Amino acid sequence: MSANLINMLMEATWQTLYMVAISTLLGAVGGLPIGVFLACSQKGELLSAPAVNKVLGVVVNATRSVPFIILVVAIIPFTRLVAGTSIGTTAAIVPLTIAAIPFIARLVENAIREVDSGLIEAARAMGATPMQIIRKVLIPEALPGITLGLTLAVVSLIGYSAMVGAVGGEGLGDLGIRYGYQRFMPDVMAMVVVILIVLVQLVQTIGEWIARRVDKRAPRNRGA
Template sequence: MTWDEIAPLLRDATLETLQMTWWSSLLTALGGLLLGVLLVLTDRRGLLPAPPVHQVLGAVVNVGRSLPFIILMVAILPFTRAVTGTTIGTTAAIVPLAVAAIPFYARLVETALREVDPAVIAAARAMGASRRQIVGKVLLREARPGLVAGLTVTVIALIGYSAMAGAIGGGGLGDLAVRYGYQRFETGVMVATVVVLIVVVQLVQMLGDLLTRRLTHR
């Protein structure tokens, strides 16, 4: 294939991958943040201690993190169809991507929140701050560098997941690499796909590092 033939295919596949990554990252940020906060709050020494709830949430997170993405994607096909009306294409791939990444990010959120100095939380409590204020103005505020760094790692993982999703009908760069680069032995397509993925990952990492440094200096 010539570059004039590869270019439009690569452009469309890149846009599909970015679409999958963007929406799944947004859902992951919301779901993972909520789940991570609940893990910290319901801990035995948390603001809302509830060990049974904590154990259930921890088990859900552990199971979600232990399943390989390909297996998870196939296992939740009925759920994906119920949400999107289909199991093939870019929109359908967003569901398993988010389901796979939320538990992963939740653990990173939990780790970041636990690194907040307990003395800061104790001071807020002594000043009469409510639980909601402690969570919003102390825990989440103080943990922002760790939360952004964790989200950066998660987004990069999602880019890799999206390539796997594309390989089994999700569209995007993975689909392009398999259909043209592998099945049709088009080495140029494969190389171009790899280069684009590397560039996207590097840009995400640079942006994440920049935001983390800025938040750390504040």
């Protein structure tokens, strides 16, 4: 393997990590509060606002229903407005973030809904306010599920980041398409696939480890 190819793979890997890290961060900032609200705002719940819940749920579902590659093309004007361009690593973060927010929101909602309702009733009986219940009961109890949900989101964004290469984004997907496919260099394509597999395995392993560490119900080894 030539030094030039190694350098291209390293640069493309860094670009992919950059895109995924920033879009995950922004997606979590937007998706976490939306997910908490969706989980707590149906009729009779802590933040009862059924009408807003229904409208927000429709928006989230509509965004999630659009195939990612179509979403990338459809929001090109918005991407240009935000990033100043529609191609490149920074521009790719815009559609990745928009795809991540509703995805993370639904994962967070599902994790919170799995919390035992008895804990909520006990906190209510003790006089806790809705926001106190959310901050001190729901989120801590749902943290393992939220962690696994964010892990799944990162894995999905790694796959999405490879798709962005087909429409002017950079990173491993772009390298695989331009060199592995268009220039008939199967060794490049193979290396891109291997790196993507390694990244996914690392993210999944780290995410599962963190989920076990934050799970108060799981027994832990004293020597761990």
